[in-house]
Amino acid sequence: MDLTYTPEEEEFRARLRTWLAGVLPTLPPKPSPHDWPARRAYDLGWQRMLYDAGYAGLHWPVDAGGRGATPTQHLIYLEETEKAGAPYVGANFVGLLHAGPTVASEGSAEQRARWLPPVLRGEEVWCQGFSEPDAGSDLAALRTRAWRDGDDYVVSGSKIWTSHAEVADWCELLVRTAPGARKHRGITWLAMPMDAPGITVRPLRTLAGSTEFAEVFLDEVRVPAANRVGAENDGWRVTMVTLSYERGTAFVGEVVACRRVLSEVAREARKNGRWDDAALRRRLGGLNAEFRALWRLTQWNVSEAQGTGGVPGVGGSVFKLAYSHARQELFDAAAEVLGPDALDLGREWTLDRLSSLSYTIAAGTSQIQRNIVAERILGLPRGR
Amino acid sequence: MDFRLTDDQRALRRGVRALLEGRFGREALRAALDRADGEGAAGGRERADGRLRGDGRVLDRGLWRELGAAGFFALRLPEGGGGAGQGLPEAVLAFEEAGRVLLPGPLIATHLAAGAVAGAATGEAVVTSADGGLVEWLDEADVVLGDVTGAEPLAPLDPLTPVHRLPGAGAARTPDGLLVSLLSAAEQLGSAARTCEIAAQHARTREQFGRPVGAFQAVQHLCADMLVRVETARAAVYAASVTADPADVAAARLLADEAAVRGARDCLQVHGGMGFTWESDVHLHLKRAWTRTHRAGGATRSEEELAEDLVSGAV
Structure with a gap:
C-alpha cells in the first residue's frame, strides 16, 4: 500500500x-x-x-x-x-479514447497510418455510432444494416446519442452484416467518413436545453470495405477489446473537479448562512467522505491496472456506480445550499445538476452496472 | 504509487485469516454466543440491577493469549521491544480479519495498550478503555483505562459486546480517538465484506420459483450495492491507514460504518425469514456493526470534522 x-x-x-x-x-x-x-x-x-x-x-x-x-x-x-x-478532451474524446485505441489495437498497418496521426495531431475528429433507438443497454441488438456491394459496404439505419456528429470527420460505426447470426456474431466495425452522401445529422436537445448529442440517419451510405477494422462479423469483439483499454482513469478529472466544487459549495453555505443548518453541514461532510473515498478508489483501480498490464478488472463498474450516484448527490446538496437560486439556470450548479442526471444512464446504466457486478464479481446466476 | 497490498501484507492477511478461522470459526462464535446468552438464562446469580448473571466468562482467555503470541496486539511495537515492527496498514489488515469473524473482546483497547500496559502485548491482560459515554467489556477486563466511575451496565444490544454507560454527557474524547476510529473502521470493513459474501452465497444457492433467488435482479442489485459500498470503504480505510490523516480517517470510518450496517441489513433481507432468526449469524454482524458506530464520537463527529475540512484547508 x-x-x-x-x-x-x-x-x-x-x-x-x-x-x-x-x-x-x-x-x-x-x-x-x-x-x-x-x-x-x-x-x-x-x-x-x-x-x-x-x-x-x-x-x-x-x-x-x-x-x-x-x-x-x-x-x-x-x-x-x-x-x-x-x-x-472535448471533441477529441472518441478519437483519443475509443476509436483511436481500437484502430491501434485491431487495425492494419495502413489503417493505423491513415487514422492515428491525425487524431494525435488534432486534425481529425471522430464520433461514435453505436447506440440506436432500439439498442441502448442491449447494444448487441443493433439493427443498422450493411451489405456488401463491390468494394463498398452500403449502410442504412439510424444511430443516436452521437456526440460531435455535426463536426466529426469520421464515425466509428457498428453495423449488422449477418442478420441471421446470433446477435453478437453478426456485427462489423466500420470507419465511416462523415461527408459521405446519405448521412443526415439531427441535433438532439437534452433536458438541460443544450444540443450535446445528435441522431444520425444513414440512407444507403457507401463505406469502403477497406475501412473495416477486424474481420466481417467480428465487430463485437473488436469493440470489447477497446473497452478494456480503460485503465481506471475514466473519471479522474471529474473526481478532482467534484472535490473542488464541494469545497466551493461549503464556502457558499458559510457565506449565505446555510452552514448553520447542522443537517446540511453534516451532509456536506458526508459527501467529503464519499469523494475522498472515490479518489482513493481511483488510485486503487489505477494501481490494479498498472499491476495487470493495463487490463482493468470489473472495478470500473464499482467505481461508476458509486461515482454517478455521488455526483448527483453533490449537485442536489448544492441546490440545497443555493436555496431559491437553485431555480436559476444562470447558476452553474443548476445546469450541472441537470447534466448530472445523465451519469446514471450514459455508458451503461446503473442497473446494467449492477448486473455486471452481481454476475461477474459476485458470481450470481444470470438474471432476466 | 502502488496502492496494492505488498506480498508481505498479503501473507500477513492470510496468516491472520488462517489463525482466526482455525481458532474462532463458526462453532467458537456460537459457543461464545451461548456463553454470553447463558449469562441471563441458565441459572445465574442475580445482580444488583436485577439481571441474572452466571459466573462464566465469555471471553476465551486461551484465545486471547494465542492472539498475543501471534503478535495481534504487539503488531506495531518495534521489533526490539517484542513487537512485529509493523505499521497501521498491517494493523488494519489484521483488524479487518477480526471483523470478518466477529472476534469478541476489547481488541482495539488492548492493541493500543500494548507496550504501555503490562501484559497487553502478550495477551496476558485484557485491557479496555472508556470511549466517550461508553466502555466495552468492563466486567471482564483486567485493566481499565480512563475514568469509569459510576458506570452502569446496559442490556447489551450485541450479546458479544457487553457495554456500560458512563455518567455525564460522554463528550470526553478518547486519547486515541483517531486510531480507535481507524481500527474500528477496519473491523467494519471486514464485517461488510463478510456479509456481502454470505449474501451472495445464499443468493446463489437458495432456490425459489425454481431458480436461485440470485437470478432475480432485485436480489442481484441489493448484492451489487453491498459490494460497491465494501470496495469504496476498502479504498478509504486502506488509504487512511497509509496517511493517518484525520480527515482520511473520518472518511474511512463513515464509509466503513455505512458499509457494515447497510451490508448486514441487506444481507438479512437477502436471507428472508431465516435472516430474522437467532440461529443465523447475520444479526450478530448487524448488532456488532451498530455497536461500533458509537465508538470515537460516532458519525456526527466525523461528519462535522469533514465539513470543517471543506472550508478550512486546501482540497
Whole structure:
C-alpha cells in the first residue's frame, strides 16, 4: 500500500505543471457552447498544443504514436490538467479514447497510418455510432444494416446519442452484416467518413436545453470495405477489446473537479448562512467522505491496472456506480445550499445538476452496472 | 504509487485469516454466543440491577493469549521491544480479519495498550478503555483505562459486546480517538465484506420459483450495492491507514460504518425469514456493526470534522 509517487512520477508531474502554467494563458477564449465549429477548432487547437509538447496520446502504445505512459502517469496527467483548469478532451474524446485505441489495437498497418496521426495531431475528429433507438443497454441488438456491394459496404439505419456528429470527420460505426447470426456474431466495425452522401445529422436537445448529442440517419451510405477494422462479423469483439483499454482513469478529472466544487459549495453555505443548518453541514461532510473515498478508489483501480498490464478488472463498474450516484448527490446538496437560486439556470450548479442526471444512464446504466457486478464479481446466476 | 497490498501484507492477511478461522470459526462464535446468552438464562446469580448473571466468562482467555503470541496486539511495537515492527496498514489488515469473524473482546483497547500496559502485548491482560459515554467489556477486563466511575451496565444490544454507560454527557474524547476510529473502521470493513459474501452465497444457492433467488435482479442489485459500498470503504480505510490523516480517517470510518450496517441489513433481507432468526449469524454482524458506530464520537463527529475540512484547508 504505497501512495507516494516515485521520483520519476514526481518529475513528470513537475514538468507538466510547468508546461501548463506557461501554455494555458496563451489559449484563445473559450467558445460559446452552442458554436460547434468553434468548439471543434478550440478542442483541436488544444490537442495540437499537447502534441507539440509531447503529451498527445500519453496512454497510447508507443508503436501507435503514443507515449506509452503508465496508468499512474496518466492519472497524474488528468489530475494536473484538471487542477490547472486546462481544456477538456472535448471533441477529441472518441478519437483519443475509443476509436483511436481500437484502430491501434485491431487495425492494419495502413489503417493505423491513415487514422492515428491525425487524431494525435488534432486534425481529425471522430464520433461514435453505436447506440440506436432500439439498442441502448442491449447494444448487441443493433439493427443498422450493411451489405456488401463491390468494394463498398452500403449502410442504412439510424444511430443516436452521437456526440460531435455535426463536426466529426469520421464515425466509428457498428453495423449488422449477418442478420441471421446470433446477435453478437453478426456485427462489423466500420470507419465511416462523415461527408459521405446519405448521412443526415439531427441535433438532439437534452433536458438541460443544450444540443450535446445528435441522431444520425444513414440512407444507403457507401463505406469502403477497406475501412473495416477486424474481420466481417467480428465487430463485437473488436469493440470489447477497446473497452478494456480503460485503465481506471475514466473519471479522474471529474473526481478532482467534484472535490473542488464541494469545497466551493461549503464556502457558499458559510457565506449565505446555510452552514448553520447542522443537517446540511453534516451532509456536506458526508459527501467529503464519499469523494475522498472515490479518489482513493481511483488510485486503487489505477494501481490494479498498472499491476495487470493495463487490463482493468470489473472495478470500473464499482467505481461508476458509486461515482454517478455521488455526483448527483453533490449537485442536489448544492441546490440545497443555493436555496431559491437553485431555480436559476444562470447558476452553474443548476445546469450541472441537470447534466448530472445523465451519469446514471450514459455508458451503461446503473442497473446494467449492477448486473455486471452481481454476475461477474459476485458470481450470481444470470438474471432476466 | 502502488496502492496494492505488498506480498508481505498479503501473507500477513492470510496468516491472520488462517489463525482466526482455525481458532474462532463458526462453532467458537456460537459457543461464545451461548456463553454470553447463558449469562441471563441458565441459572445465574442475580445482580444488583436485577439481571441474572452466571459466573462464566465469555471471553476465551486461551484465545486471547494465542492472539498475543501471534503478535495481534504487539503488531506495531518495534521489533526490539517484542513487537512485529509493523505499521497501521498491517494493523488494519489484521483488524479487518477480526471483523470478518466477529472476534469478541476489547481488541482495539488492548492493541493500543500494548507496550504501555503490562501484559497487553502478550495477551496476558485484557485491557479496555472508556470511549466517550461508553466502555466495552468492563466486567471482564483486567485493566481499565480512563475514568469509569459510576458506570452502569446496559442490556447489551450485541450479546458479544457487553457495554456500560458512563455518567455525564460522554463528550470526553478518547486519547486515541483517531486510531480507535481507524481500527474500528477496519473491523467494519471486514464485517461488510463478510456479509456481502454470505449474501451472495445464499443468493446463489437458495432456490425459489425454481431458480436461485440470485437470478432475480432485485436480489442481484441489493448484492451489487453491498459490494460497491465494501470496495469504496476498502479504498478509504486502506488509504487512511497509509496517511493517518484525520480527515482520511473520518472518511474511512463513515464509509466503513455505512458499509457494515447497510451490508448486514441487506444481507438479512437477502436471507428472508431465516435472516430474522437467532440461529443465523447475520444479526450478530448487524448488532456488532451498530455497536461500533458509537465508538470515537460516532458519525456526527466525523461528519462535522469533514465539513470543517471543506472550508478550512486546501482540497
